[in-house]
Amino acid sequence: MYAQMIKSEATQDDPEKLAAFQARIDAGEKIEPKDWMPEGYRKTLIRQIGQHAHSEIVGQLPEGNWITRAPTLERKAILLAKVQDEAGHGLYLYCAAETLGVSRDEITEMLLDGRMKYSSIFNYPTLNWADIGAVGWLVDGAAIMNQVPLQRTSFGPYSRAMIRICKEESFHQRQGYDAIRQMAEGTPEQKKMAQDALNRLWYPSLMMFGPSDKDSVHSAQSMAWKIKMNTNDELRQKFVDQTVPQAEYLGLTIPDPDLKWNDERGHYDYTDPDWSEFFDVIKGNGPCNVDRLAARNKAWDDGAWVRDGLLAHAKKKAARQHAAE
Ligand code: FAQ
Numbered sequence: 001m002y003a004q005m006i007k008s009e010a011t012q013d014d015p016e017k018l019a020a021f022q023a024r025i026d027a028g029e030k031i032e033p034k035d036w037m038p039e040g041y042r043k044t045l046i047r048q049i050g051q052h053a054h055s056e057i058v059g060q061l062p063e064g065n066w067i068t069r070a071p072t073l074e075r076k077a078i079l080l081a082k083v084q085d086e087a088g089h090g091l092y093l094y095c096a097a098e099t100l101g102v103s104r105d106e107i108t109e110m111l112l113d114g115r116m117k118y119s120s121i122f123n124y125p126t127l128n129w130a131d132i133g134a135v136g137w138l139v140d141g142a143a144i145m146n147q148v149p150l151q152r153t154s155f156g157p158y159s160r161a162m163i164r165i166c167k168e169e170s171f172h173q174r175q176g177y178d179a180i181r182q183m184a185e186g187t188p189e190q191k192k193m194a195q196d197a198l199n200r201l202w203y204p205s206l207m208m209f210g211p212s213d214k215d216s217v218h219s220a221q222s223m224a225w226k227i228k229m230n231t232n233d234e235l236r237q238k239f240v241d242q243t244v245p246q247a248e249y250l251g252l253t254i255p256d257p258d259l260k261w262n263d264e265r266g267h268y269d270y271t272d273p274d275w276s277e278f279f280d281v282i283k284g285n286g287p288c289n290v291d292r293l294a295a296r297n298k299a300w301d302d303g304a305w306v307r308d309g310l311l312a313h314a315k316k317k318a319a320r321q322h323a324a325e
Contacts, residue, residue: 025226030156033099041225044218045155046100047116048227050107053093055119056086058111058292059115062126063135071129078175079132085168092164105307112297118277123286124204130190132199136176138205138243144169145239146209149229177246184250191251198247199255209236211275240270246281258282 005052018038024031031037060083068081070076094104110116121139128134147169183194210216210232222228240259247254254270262269281289 056090133180154226
């Protein structure tokens with residue numbers, strides 16, 4: 001329905017303007033906030049950037065849960081820095097969305113009342129320390145696979161935010177791989193925990209790339225506008241091809257008995273996730289959806305006095321300045 005809405009809004013626009021806009025995109029020019037843009041382009045960006053920002057913020061919850069229980073001081077410092085980085089990523093992205101004429105408060109409220117989504121992956125729990133390594137390795141690994149091409153996305157503020165975010169995401173993936181490597185090379189019990197984390201997080205990580213191309217509602221238009229640079233299945237395949245040798249190096253087994261290298265295609269053949277589970281999770285029925293939204297709502301409510309105080313201070317300052325002029 002959203003796609004239809006976008007399409008009809010786009011056709012309502014002046015055809016000459018639309019053609020000139022598309023020509024700029026095709027020529028690889030960046031679109032900046034004050035430039036003319038079709039309403040559908042603006043709305044698609046708000047949806048994608050907003051969803052991405054919310055994912056960074058909600059994504060702090062499963063890892064933040066382990067900061068106090070990290071096994072060493074060094075691991076604690078690393079995890080703390082990583083989780084803080086995710087908050088920063090959320091802020092860069094909210095700022096990019098704001099340049100499109102939507103306030104951070106507005107899109108936050110849309111997350112809190114369920115009108116906007118965040119990544120499906122954060123509706124799965126982190127049960128033990130091995131999961132923290134697996135999140136860095138797989139979840140940040142999948143996030144980078146998606147985000148590196150987005151550095152070339154057509155909207156300037158989004159593209160520039162992604163350049164900064166990708167630098168930090170590489171460190172996130174490396175620290176996760178290092179943590180899971182230590183578990184995989186540890187005692188038999190630790191290796192078992194690493195394997196169990198991979199077993200539970202493999203398919204949810206594949207789901208991060210979105211539904212298969214035949215079910216993706218937005219891909220065609222988003223790729224024409226260079227809001228997305230690749231299809232969901234293209235990125236998923238790249239992720240599988242990159243991750244299988246990493247698992248082999250760790251001596252861990254990807255939980256997919258049909259996974260095998262296909263010489264003809266030059267890629268691994270793999271089993272798709274259970275798409276009914278994916279759609280169920282994004283509808284709000286994953287293992288942690290209720291907890292995640294409750295935590296965000298509580299943080300929003302608890303912070304109301306800070307927002308009110310800052311606003312009152314800003315208003316008072318403006319009134320004083322006005323009186324002095
Ligand atoms: N989860 O037509 P498509 C991170 C929805 S960052 C939930 O294919 P699209 C860093 C989609 O919204 C992770 N919903 O959609 C980190 C649409 O529903 P709608 C976030 C999903 O937009 C690490 C419907 O399904 N990254 O993890 C998902 O063209 C560790 C149809 O799908 C980004 O957001 C999903 N996985 O493609 C932080 C990257 N997939 O909106 C902390 C930017 C699809 O019509 C700790 N986003 N849906 O109601 C994108 O590249 C795209 O938006 C996709 C989806 C690829 C996610």
